[in-house]
Amino acid sequence: MQKTAEIAQPIARIDCIYRRTIRATLEDGEQRPRSCLGLGVGMFRWEEWPERYKSGVEFLSTGEAKKHIDHWHKRGMVITIMSFGTPYIRGICLCDYPDCVAIRMRIDYDVKPYLFKGHEVAKVDYDECIGCGSCAQRCQFGAIKMEVTVKKSNIDMTRCFGCGVCAYACLQNAINLLDREKLPALTEEW
Numbered sequence: 001m002q003k004t005a006e007i008a009q010p011i012a013r014i015d016c017i018y019r020r021t022i023r024a025t026l027e028d029g030e031q032r033p034r035s036c037l038g039l040g041v042g043m044f045r046w047e048e049w050p051e052r053y054k055s056g057v058e059f060l061s062t063g064e065a066k067k068h069i070d071h072w073h074k075r076g077m078v079i080t081i082m083s084f085g086t087p088y089i090r091g092i093c094l095c096d097y098p099d100c101v102a103i104r105m106r107i108d109y110d111v112k113p114y115l116f117k118g119h120e121v122a123k124v125d126y127d128e129c130i131g132c133g134s135c136a137q138r139c140q141f142g143a144i145k146m147e148v149t150v151k152k153s154n155i156d157m158t159r160c161f162g163c164g165v166c167a168y169a170c171l172q173n174a175i176n177l178l179d180r181e182k183l184p185a186l187t188e189e190w
Helices: 002-007 017-023 041-048 062-074 101-109 134-138 165-169
Strands: 011-014 036-039 058-060 078-083 089-095 120-124 144-147 152-155 175-179
Touching (some): 002 062, 011 062, 017 089, 017 101, 036 041, 036 062, 058 062, 062 078, 062 089, 062 165, 078 101, 089 101, 134 165, 165 175
Antiparallel strands (some): 011 036, 011 058, 036 089, 078 089, 144 152
């Protein structure tokens, strides 16, 4: 996502439309901070869509956008790309299962056009894992469970979306992200 922030301009912090739909509140500052980023020249015309951007937009520099992405990802938010069809990217969402309609549609109903899996997949290094469970608590996709026999985390790679939230949560650096296409059983698992 950091690369996207480097090439996309302008970048604006915006109200999450999914969170607004689920919670019926605006993200308007300190009490409810904005998490999503809008990208591209459409951000210059935000006043023309008053309902979508009711709480306004806040333009960010590339460095500020990178810090924003890192801040929310470390807090457990999944990074997703909003698009109107590839290659046009309209935004970067930082959301979680309870609020994200895209994640819910994929997890609850397996509707794939809403959310595709990432190019990476997580794997636990059992020699490094201490079994604290912080990764399992952060996984938005239910891919991580604590194995009672070895008292360590286990990742079901077929359920993993490769978001990397578990790797951020692991203080032991026991989770590695591997290239999905190099794992024969997962090559077509999107």
